[in-house]
Amino acid sequence: MATPTIQRRRLGNALKRAREQAARTQDEAAERIDAAASKISRLELGQSGIKLTDLTILLDYYGVVGHEAEWMKELARAGRQWGRWTGFLGAIPDWFRTYVDLEADASELRWYQPEVVPGILQVESYIRAMNLKARPGLSDEERDQQLKVRLERQAILDGPHAPVLHFILSESVIRRNIGGEAVMREQLLHLAEAAERPDIELQVLPFNAQTFGAAWVGFTIMRFDHDAASDVVYLEDYTDATYLDRPDGVQSYSALWNRLQSAALGQVESRNMILGLAGAD
The missing domain is CATH 3.30.870 (Endonuclease; Chain A)
Known part of the structure; x- marks a missing residue:
């Protein structure tokens, strides 16, 4: 089974990908949630968790909506197993x-x-x-x-x-x-x-x-x-x-x-x- 550290890694990877797709820097993201850029770096490396309120702000800032946003929130809460592969739920255990x-x-x-x-x-x-x-x-x-x-x-x-x-x-x-x-x-x-x-x-x-x-x-x-x-x-x-x-x-x-x-x-x-x-x- 996946450990909490692995789930943080999944969330960090997803947030980094979303930030880069939105053409935002770590400094800009950190300013959005009134934090140091080092916090965004630790978050994206899976070295720390994030409060749902801050996550919601970042997701809105990056333009992440719908299923992808809900998945990231679930990862922040407890770490669900679905992820990017929802369209293949019957094919992937x-x-x-x-x-x-x-x-x-x-x-x-x-x-x-x-x-x-x-x-x-x-x-x-x-x-x-x-x-x-x-x-x-x-x-x-x-x-x-x-x-x-x-x-x-x-x-x-x-x-x-x-x-x-x-x-x-x-x-x-x-x-x-x-x-x-x-x-x-x-x-x-x-x-x-x-x-x-x-x-x-x-x-x-x-x-x-x-x-x-x-x-x-x-x-x-x-x-x-x-x-x-x-x-x-x-x-x-x-x-x-x-x-x-x-x-x-x-x-x-x-x-x-x-x-x-x-x-x-x-x-x-x-x-x-x-x-x-x-x-x-």
């Missing part, structure tokens, strides 16, 4: 909505995946094959909605504030047959293409790597405003998720990431392995 909000606002993502291709790098045919295997009872409409969510998430890759992305994929990920030979070839070629982007670092952890245990645990480390103190670790199982922002928890996963990264193949070797499995080397 409650526990996952916090993640997709944070993912969209992160400046850097470090993603270790031991079994399947990370969602943000999945091609459409792979997504459809995954949904068919993982949730066979979904209707065609629900599958289409989940596909739209995934593709919407991938839009951040080419947005004006695209995050820096680091991926470590177990060799299982690129060998596991999801959807058949044609689907896997398309997916592998897409991974190889993504690995050439300057803002993406992609490595493969081979089966014979010395990993010192814990290589079966998938996780994502999110960073905001390129500030290591803001790191949040996301852990997911089949029916729920955990968000860690305590320094000791974050440090443990950061250390694990470093071990996995050291054990993984280099970027060139990783791309060559992917292309080889795709039959394109």
